[in-house]
Amino acid sequence: MTSGDMQRTNLLGLPRPQLTAFVAQLGSRPFRARQLMNWMYKRGTGSFADMTDLAKDFRTRLAAAAEVRAPEIVAVQNSADGTTKWLLRADASQAFEMVFIPEADRGTLCISSQVGCALDCSFCATAQQGFNRNLSTAEIVGQVWLACRELERAEATPRILAAHRGADGADPGGADERHVTNVVLMGMGEPLANFRNVVPALAILLDDFGFDLSRRRVTLSTSGLVPQIYKLAEETNVALAVSLHAPDDALRNELVPINRKHPIAELLQACWHYLDSRCGRSVTFEYVMLDGVNDSAAQARALARLLKGHPAKVNLIPFNPFPGTHYRRSPAPVIQRFRDELLQRGVLATIRRTRGDDIDAACGQLAGRVIDRTTVRLGSKTFGVAVQPQS
Numbered sequence: 001m002t003s004g005d006m007q008r009t010n011l012l013g014l015p016r017p018q019l020t021a022f023v024a025q026l027g028s029r030p031f032r033a034r035q036l037m038n039w040m041y042k043r044g045t046g047s048f049a050d051m052t053d054l055a056k057d058f059r060t061r062l063a064a065a066a067e068v069r070a071p072e073i074v075a076v077q078n079s080a081d082g083t084t085k086w087l088l089r090a091d092a093s094q095a096f097e098m099v100f101i102p103e104a105d106r107g108t109l110c111i112s113s114q115v116g117c118a119l120d121c122s123f124c125a126t127a128q129q130g131f132n133r134n135l136s137t138a139e140i141v142g143q144v145w146l147a148c149r150e151l152e153r154a155e156a157t158p159r160i161l162a163a164h165r166g167a168d169g170a171d172p173g174g175a176d177e178r179h180v181t182n183v184v185l186m187g188m189g190e191p192l193a194n195f196r197n198v199v200p201a202l203a204i205l206l207d208d209f210g211f212d213l214s215r216r217r218v219t220l221s222t223s224g225l226v227p228q229i230y231k232l233a234e235e236t237n238v239a240l241a242v243s244l245h246a247p248d249d250a251l252r253n254e255l256v257p258i259n260r261k262h263p264i265a266e267l268l269q270a271c272w273h274y275l276d277s278r279c280g281r282s283v284t285f286e287y288v289m290l291d292g293v294n295d296s297a298a299q300a301r302a303l304a305r306l307l308k309g310h311p312a313k314v315n316l317i318p319f320n321p322f323p324g325t326h327y328r329r330s331p332a333p334v335i336q337r338f339r340d341e342l343l344q345r346g347v348l349a350t351i352r353r354t355r356g357d358d359i360d361a362a363c364g365q366l367a368g369r370v371i372d373r374t375t376v377r378l379g380s381k382t383f384g385v386a387v388q389p390q391s
C-alpha cells in the first residue's frame, strides 16, 4: 500500500483525548489538538492549509494523515417557515437526514444516529426501511459541523456557533434563530443502539474546545433501551427524552415493541436513576397523538398517574401520516383536551407545533422527530416533494 492509498483519519470523529493522542503520533504537542479544535469547531474550517497558526510542516503531516470530512449533501429542502431539511449520503444507495428548525429564541438541529432503525415502532416511517447501519462518530458530529457551515453560508456572515456558555459557565439563553443553539438526537435511528459512536459525539458537542454546547441544549431521545440508559448515566449528562406514546404496557407493546423487553415501570426507573445520578432537571416524555389509539381522556389520566410527582414533561406531538400507515392524527381539540387533563393533574405538558409541513419535514410521528423518514432511499421517487439536487 502506498501512502496515497492510506485511509486518512477523519478528525471530526475524535474527542479531545483521542485527538491529542493522534497529534502526538504526528510528533506534536497536546496544545496543537486544542488549536485544531478551535479551527474546526469555532471557525468551521475544514482545510488544514487555512489553519495559519499551525506550523507548516505540521499542516503537511496533517494533510497526509487526516481530513475534516462532513457527510455529503445529496439534496436540500427549504420550508416557507424557515425549516431546512438535508438529505445526506451514507453510501452509494442509502442516505440519512437532518433538519434545522429555527424558532424565535433558538435554532434546533435534529440529527440522525443510524441509517434506518431496527426497533420497528409501528407508527414510524423509518421502521419500514429496517436497519442499514450505524453512523460513525464523525458522521454524527459532521452533521452539526455541516449545518453550522451551511447556515452561516446562507447568511453570508461568518459567525461561530451561537449559544456558547458564558465565561461563568451559565447558559446565555436567547440566541440567533438562524444558528444552531440546540442539538437533538431524534433523527433516524435509536441513539442508544449506537452507543459506541454516540457517546464520543456527545463529548465533542459538549467540549469547551468543541461545539461548547450546554448540556441542557443537547438532548438524546430514546425509545427505551433500559440497560443503555444506566450506562449513559455513567458517561454523560445531556438532557434525556423518551418516546413513551402509551400509558400502559399493552398499548406500548404494540406501538413501541422494545417495551416487551423493557416495560414502562422498568423504563421509568431508569429515567429517574438518570436524573438522580446526573443532577438532571427533568425527563421529556414524547407522546405522539394517534386518533382513537392513545388519545382518550382516560389515557391522559393514566399517563398523569404514571408521571405525577416526578420531574417529567410531556411533549404531545400531532402525528404526521406517511404513505402506508393506518394511523391518523388526533383532532386538535382532542390533543388540547389530553394536554388539559395532564395539566389539571399537575403534569407539565405542551403541544408541539408542527413545522416544515410544506417540505414534509415535520413528521412528528417519531416522538417529536421532525424528519420525514419516507425519503431516505437515494434514487427512489419517494420524496414527499421535489428536492433540489446539490450541485
Ligand code: SF4
Pocket: 116, 117, 118, 119, 120, 121, 124, 125, 126, 127, 187, 188, 189, 190, 223, 243, 366, 367
Ligand atoms: S420511532 Fe425511533 S426507535 Fe422506533 S423505529 Fe422509529 S427511529 Fe427506531
